[in-house]
Amino acid sequence: MFYQxxxxxxxxxxxEFGDERLExxxxxxxxxxxxxxxxKQYLFFIITLVLLGILFIFxxxxxxxxxxxxxxSFKEILLVLPPIFILIGLLDVWVPKETMIKxxxxxxxxxxxxxxxxxxIFAAGPLYAAFPIVAVFMKKHVKFxxxxxxxxxxxxxxxxxxxxxxxxxxxxFALLRLALNILVIIIIAYVMGILIKKDEVIAMYKKAxxx
Amino acid sequence: MGNYIFNGVIYLIAIIFLxxxxxxxxxxxxxxxxxxxxxxxxxxxxxxxxxxxIGLMLSILDTRLIxxxxxxxxxxxxxxxxxxxxxxxxxxxxxxxxxxxxxxEGGAGYIQIAAFVQTLMMVGxxxxxxxxxxxxxKVAILRNVxxxxxxxxxxxxxxxxxxxxx
Numbered sequence: 001m002f003y004q005x006x007x008x009x010x011x012x013x014x015x016e017f018g019d020e021r022l023e024x025x026x027x028x029x030x031x032x033x034x035x036x037x038x039x040k041q042y043l044f045f046i047i048t049l050v051l052l053g054i055l056f057i058f059x060x061x062x063x064x065x066x067x068x069x070x071x072x073s074f075k076e077i078l079l080v081l082p083p084i085f086i087l088i089g090l091l092d093v094w095v096p097k098e099t100m101i102k103x104x105x106x107x108x109x110x111x112x113x114x115x116x117x118x119x120x121i122f123a124a125g126p127l128y129a130a131f132p133i134v135a136v137f138m139k140k141h142v143k144f145x146x147x148x149x150x151x152x153x154x155x156x157x158x159x160x161x162x163x164x165x166x167x168x169x170x171x172x173f174a175l176l177r178l179a180l181n182i183l184v185i186i187i188i189a190y191v192m193g194i195l196i197k198k199d200e201v202i203a204m205y206k207k208a209x210x211x
Numbered sequence: 212m213g214n215y216i217f218n219g220v221i222y223l224i225a226i227i228f229l230x231x232x233x234x235x236x237x238x239x240x241x242x243x244x245x246x247x248x249x250x251x252x253x254x255x256x257x258x259x260x261x262x263x264x265i266g267l268m269l270s271i272l273d274t275r276l277i278x279x280x281x282x283x284x285x286x287x288x289x290x291x292x293x294x295x296x297x298x299x300x301x302x303x304x305x306x307x308x309x310x311x312x313x314x315x316e317g318g319a320g321y322i323q324i325a326a327f328v329q330t331l332m333m334v335g336x337x338x339x340x341x342x343x344x345x346x347x348x349k350v351a352i353l354r355n356v357x358x359x360x361x362x363x364x365x366x367x368x369x370x371x372x373x374x375x376x377x
Binding site for chain 2: 041042044045047048049051052055059062063065066067068069070072073074076077079080081082083084085086087088089090092093094124126127128131132134135136148151152155156159160161164165167168169172173176177180181184187188191192195196200203204207208211
């Protein structure tokens, strides 16, 4: 009964304002009070926390070293993530779906491929920073194989990393790897495009609406 | 160094767009920031876990162990092990590349180093939970498996071409 009432008011609000945000905000407001949900969300973190504790007990030095890396990674994230998330938010609000579809969507062809590459190449930050961007790309119906190209380019052909690689391993090594990877990234996107069925892609894109 | 400049550029771009957005519409800018915060909240639980996992991995798989695995004349097994190590670790570039350079000086072959660097960047076992969340299990696993196989191909190609191109 209560549930019915709640869903009724929610859908009333939804239709009145015609704003998907409202529904999402309602969902978010409910979340913090649900302990089970909270535990489920943070289960992975809790497990790793326990593992870190165990490491400290048995090998204190290793525990310290792990903590060092963790602190470093946190700093990196705090440095890298804020502008990325701001850009994600702005893209979500300002760029219409139609524009993204035109440039990177199903019919975007070679232009879409090149754009996906460039966005990945000029990125900064570790691979996991790319995933929230993937979510907004899905919302805007960017072609699936273009998303895979973007992920591939982000993971291995980023310019800042390339500069590092040249200075550490030499010009030939870095350039050769870059050239091979452009090929590899396209192959991966092509193969994934064949192996992942259309209905799976649709399901993923639908899921992304909740992010 | 390059990293910092790039980060600066991204900050600059974000700030410029934010200002333009604010001038054009306060309402929309607010909405954008709420969305930014929400997508951060969404990734936070997994991100915390992944970061801890990276720390745990690196405390066990340190440079010394890695150099022992893919050191001198480790051969094809060395290439495979280098790929496995590269896949399960997630080392920031500014540590990874100098390490790779040291390994190279220490006598590791180009093929092993290439396999290590390549899988380090393309294959992410620790970030798999995140990849599954944003894509799905099949996509995440397929992408990583295909990347792993092709990475070994890339490593051998680099070794082969550098052997001639000298």
